[in-house]
């Protein structure tokens with residue numbers, strides 16, 4: 001039975017929103033006419049807006065009690081967009097003209113709220129999607145959620161758009177002696193400002209954009225930060241010739257091969273920042289853009305941290321061997337006392353925990369690949385937005401493509417209904 005027939009049958013019973021009893025448990029069931037979008041972050045909002053513009057209704061399910069929960073709840077106070085605003089705006093509504101090139105977190109949040117208002121997007125909040133399964137019998141997705149009181153609801157829809165982000169869950173590596181360490185160990189998602197660390201020795205683990213910026217914030221608040229740099233890292237100046245490095249790179253890529261652009265970026269970085277290796281920040285053998293393309297590893301855009309490293313306000317350490325009460329032992333044998341540890345160790349997606357079959361492998365270009373995310377479009381009306389490691393720009397591109405794709409089926413199904 002096709003989804004539309006199923007919907008009619010359900011409508012025949014005068015229920016759009018009905019209660020079913022499964023294994024003694026009451027589950028509310030809701031039939032959704034358009035796509036269900038999981039996640040009300042920038043990606044989910046962008047997808048809903050693009051659909052709305054095409055006259056297609058959608059329903060967003062969000063586990064938090066607000067939109068853009070990562071930006072509202074899990075980011076530090078001094079955060080500004082890492083990339084210039086023209087690469088971060090969502091489809092169909094540019095940033096206000098008076099916003100600076102790198103909007104603050106508060107400005108970005110104000111923009112997202114205005115975006116949701118403008119497109120009249122009202123996500124269903126405090127609903128965590130706990131499973132999503134494709135029902136071949138009725139050609140539809142069955143998306144189960146849990147509410148705050150563990151109440152279950154099943155949403156039935158023809159299209160499922162996953163917009164839960166690449167940062168759904170904090171990643172914290174296990175380090176020997178972690179339980180023994182007496183000071184606080186927190187993830188950057190709980191870090192707000194350096195003011196509570198004034199005068200303290202703080203170890204920041206991880207040298208991505210967040211780790212570098214948290215170190216700068218700590219240093220500005222008169223803490224004594226040390227940065228653990230285990231791997232190689234590309235640090236680029238945020239601006240070159242008064243233009244954003246990212247924008248310049250995008251422009252050059254239109255004319256030159258990636259390796260040529262990488263060579264140019266590295267030469268300029270050397271001239272502007274000097275040899276970062278002499279401060280313990282060794283560069284990978286592969287250039288910054290090629291590395292991002294091949295492995296998704298984002299280069300660090302320096303917002304002033306390097307100057308504090310050069311002046312000795314921020315120390316650079318090797319990888320951690322083990323922790324003790326107050327002590328940290330590094331792989332080079334050095335030991336030092338710390339009052340707190342901040343893990344800037346990133347996030348991961350948790351889609352495989354709830355999307356059935358997403359941990360399986362399929363073949364693409366003759367190579368085995370994870371079934372999810374396999375680009376923006378999967379099988380049986382499954383879509384993914386914001387999973388291509390290209391930030392907000394990538395999410396916007398995905399959202400537009402998805403809306404166009406669904407529009408074809410939407411129009412076709414409307415024609416057959418007439």
Ligand SMILES: Cc1cc2nc3c(=O)[nH]c(=O)nc-3n(C[C@H](O)[C@H](O)[C@H](O)COP(=O)(O)OP(=O)(O)OC[C@H]3O[C@@H](n4cnc5c(N)ncnc54)[C@H](O)[C@@H]3O)c2cc1C
Pocket residue numbers: 038039040041042043044061062063064067068069070071075079080081082083087088127128129130163164165166167168210354385386390391392393395
């Ligand atoms: C500190 C930081 C700064 C960044 N700066 C930039 C930048 O300047 N430019 C740029 O392009 N990119 C940037 N990024 C990367 C990326 O663009 C952002 O992470 C962006 O928020 C991704 O949007 P999203 O909607 O895909 O995911 P998120 O913002 O993570 O939103 C996903 C939503 O899904 C919800 N969710 C997750 N699981 C479930 C579930 N099972 N059920 C229901 N809801 C669920 C979450 O609660 C969340 O609200 C930054 C990332 C970080 C961490």
